[in-house]
Amino acid sequence: MNLDETPILRSSDKRRLTIALAKGRMQGDALRLLERAGVRVCDEALASRRLAVEDESGRYCFIFVKPSDVTVYVEHGIADCGVVGRDVLLESEADVLQPLDLRIARCRIVVAAKPEAASADCGMLHVATKYPRIAAAHFGARGVPVEIIELSGSVELAPVLGLADCIVDLVETGRTLEENGLVVVETIAESTGRLVVNRASYQLKAEAISELIDALGESLQEKSMGKAV
Amino acid sequence: MTPEPLSKIPGGMRYYFGAEARLRRALEAKCMSVFDGWSYEEIATPSVDYYALFERGMGHDEAHRAFRFTDTDGRLLALRPDVTSSVARAAATLFAERTRPLRLCYAASVFRQRARSHAEWRRESKHLGCELVGAGSHEADIEMLVIVAEALEKLGLRGECRITLNHVEIFNGVAEHLSLDQDAREEMRLLVDTRDDAGLRDFLATRAASSSQLDAFSSRLPRLTGGREVLTEARRMITNGRSLAALDALETLWETIEALKLSDLFEIDLGDTSGLDYYTGLVFKIYVVGAGTRVGSGGRYDELTANFGRREPAVGFVLDLDALTDVLARNESCFLSLDDGYISSIGGVDATRLFKEAMRRRANDERVRVGLEMKRHSMESSDEVEAPSDETATRRDREVAE
Numbered sequence: 001m002n003l004d005e006t007p008i009l010r011s012s013d014k015r016r017l018t019i020a021l022a023k024g025r026m027q028g029d030a031l032r033l034l035e036r037a038g039v040r041v042c043d044e045a046l047a048s049r050r051l052a053v054e055d056e057s058g059r060y061c062f063i064f065v066k067p068s069d070v071t072v073y074v075e076h077g078i079a080d081c082g083v084v085g086r087d088v089l090l091e092s093e094a095d096v097l098q099p100l101d102l103r104i105a106r107c108r109i110v111v112a113a114k115p116e117a118a119s120a121d122c123g124m125l126h127v128a129t130k131y132p133r134i135a136a137a138h139f140g141a142r143g144v145p146v147e148i149i150e151l152s153g154s155v156e157l158a159p160v161l162g163l164a165d166c167i168v169d170l171v172e173t174g175r176t177l178e179e180n181g182l183v184v185v186e187t188i189a190e191s192t193g194r195l196v197v198n199r200a201s202y203q204l205k206a207e208a209i210s211e212l213i214d215a216l217g218e219s220l221q222e223k224s225m226g227k228a229v
Numbered sequence: 230m231t232p233e234p235l236s237k238i239p240g241g242m243r244y245y246f247g248a249e250a251r252l253r254r255a256l257e258a259k260c261m262s263v264f265d266g267w268s269y270e271e272i273a274t275p276s277v278d279y280y281a282l283f284e285r286g287m288g289h290d291e292a293h294r295a296f297r298f299t300d301t302d303g304r305l306l307a308l309r310p311d312v313t314s315s316v317a318r319a320a321a322t323l324f325a326e327r328t329r330p331l332r333l334c335y336a337a338s339v340f341r342q343r344a345r346s347h348a349e350w351r352r353e354s355k356h357l358g359c360e361l362v363g364a365g366s367h368e369a370d371i372e373m374l375v376i377v378a379e380a381l382e383k384l385g386l387r388g389e390c391r392i393t394l395n396h397v398e399i400f401n402g403v404a405e406h407l408s409l410d411q412d413a414r415e416e417m418r419l420l421v422d423t424r425d426d427a428g429l430r431d432f433l434a435t436r437a438a439s440s441s442q443l444d445a446f447s448s449r450l451p452r453l454t455g456g457r458e459v460l461t462e463a464r465r466m467i468t469n470g471r472s473l474a475a476l477d478a479l480e481t482l483w484e485t486i487e488a489l490k491l492s493d494l495f496e497i498d499l500g501d502t503s504g505l506d507y508y509t510g511l512v513f514k515i516y517v518v519g520a521g522t523r524v525g526s527g528g529r530y531d532e533l534t535a536n537f538g539r540r541e542p543a544v545g546f547v548l549d550l551d552a553l554t555d556v557l558a559r560n561e562s563c564f565l566s567l568d569d570g571y572i573s574s575i576g577g578v579d580a581t582r583l584f585k586e587a588m589r590r591r592a593n594d595e596r597v598r599v600g601l602e603m604k605r606h607s608m609e610s611s612d613e614v615e616a617p618s619d620e621t622a623t624r625r626d627r628e629v630a631e
Contacts, residue, residue: 014518071347072347075346075347075348075521076347076348076521077348077520077521077522078521092347094346094347095345095346095347095348096423097423097424098423098424098425098428099424099425099426099451099452100426100427101425101427101428197424198521199516199521199522199523200516200517200520200521200522200523201521202424202454203391203393203454203496203498203514203516204391204516204517204518206454206455206496210452
């Protein structure tokens with residue numbers, strides 16, 4: 001990384017915003033939405049491996065981080081805003097503002113299991129998941145005793161290999177589940193990309209942030225109108 | 230299992246030393262002198278008190294975050310998670326006979342076993358605060374805000390800070406008008422507090438009985454921040470008497486703030502709906518550029534002293550000294566360098582002569598540093614003390630004499 005070209009973060013300039021974007025699926029969708037809202041990042045900067053880039057106007061600085069780190073940067077105020085899935089927000093219980101549902105990267109948090117196990121009654125469920133808090137809250141609300149087995153990937157394998165009775169995971173199309181012989185038992189929550197804002201930035205950079213929210217809100221409206229036509 | 234290293238410090242705890250410790254001390258002194266300047270009398274409360282006190286004073290959820298342990302008789306104690314509870318009890322009991330209003334201030338560490346959020350990682354923090362007990366007037370609210378403004382100004386933060394104002398009865402009036410039960414009210418409060426416009430609209434859509442005007446207002450609530458125009462906009466949409474009265478109170482307050490030429494420090498934020506069960510009127514939060522979380526908060530809590538057997542109006546605030554120190558320590562120009570200029574180093578072989586000179590200079594309030602370095606050195610290397618070579622002995626004499 002060329003340090004000279006890394007934009008200065010943590011600027012106290014009230015007109016400048018630092019925005020944390022979740023890498024991966026969310027990133028492309030978010031950047032397209034931002035572009036419609038008039039915030040463009042040049043392709044060259046995106047193609048580079050830099051983790052912090054500026055938009056063309058120089059008013060926004062983007063940092064690209066792991067989805068679960070977006071809330072960390074925003075909660076600490078290092079980033080003023082962020083774009084992250086609701087799944088991450090529910091899991092992290094981050095204390096951030098969520099002014100806008102961006103309706104991108106739509107997916108569901110579900111309970112899935114092998115078809116034969118789906119309806120089985122048992123005294124204690126073994127649940128494998130990347131979302132221990134969401135899973136514990138979901139089963140806790142129903143009074144089902146569970147043992148949460150925290151995994152960091154390939155959760156679908158757990159029921160197949162007998163590590164767990166079911167999984168709590170994020171599902172977009174359901175193909176991975178299907179290919180591993182699992183079915184959705186129930187949906188816990190819908191998840192879409194959200195604009196999140198640091199509490200202090202919301203007050204201290206009020207103008208810049210409400211400008212961004214308005215611009216994004218308008219481009220969302222245009223998008224949904226376009227779909228309706 | 231490997232034993233815990235002695236070097237380990239419990240999470241959320243820290244040391245202060247050097248320039249940062251001096252800065253922190255200076256900030257505290259500045260704030261306390263502002264409080265003193267407004268005739269607030271310092272009070273020191275017990276560091277350890279009955280858990281039941283804090284449960285009454287802060288509510289179960291907040292008090293639950295305290296470090297708790299038992300007394301010899303089995304009663305539950307807590308390391309104080311706030312100071313206001315103790316002050317409110319003192320006002321209702323110890324100071325019951327004193328003339329009102331009571332003006333009290335404090336600088337005290339508070340301890341919380343569980344942090345409020347990931348960003349507020351500290352489990353010990355020093356609170357600087359004021360409590361004005363027994364005055365329910367508009368002027369009492371203003372006095373609090375003016376003191377906060379002066380403290381921030383004295384810390385060199387005017388222009389770098391924002392104090393948001395709200396009145397809890399605005400939301401309470403809306404919730405009552407929507408006839409929300411406890412759970413629904415909390416759900417709506419959270420949606421407003423996190424500024425989730427879309428979620429709030431969905432929530433309101435499921436409540437059939439509400440009027441379109443109220444819906445319009447409610448769904449705008451999270452975005453209603455700014456100056457006087459916020460009040461004008463809110464007034465067009467609010468119909469219930471309870472909210473309207475609160476809006477009037479906020480408008481009167483704003484007019485005074487404008488007249489005092491302080492409006493650049495303040496902002497109205499009708500979307501601030503935290504602490505609704507605690508506060509009864511004005512609420513405010515203090516933000517400073519460079520701090521990701523608020524550095525202070527306050528408001529009116531007329532119900533609090535009733536928990537201790539004497540209902541009377543009260544208003545107060547706290548500033549988080551550690552959060553302020555963090556912000557200002559990053560700003561080097563604010564660093565008070567006490568090292569410059571007036572350090573005089575004295576040396577001498579004879580202890581009497583050495584300290585006579587040191588005491589003479591201290592009598593003139595000079596800053597002295599007695600040259601003890603070499604002596605410590607010889608203590609540490611004990612073999613040298615037992616059998617000092619000629620070389621070390623002369624080197625010691627020379628350095629002490631310098």
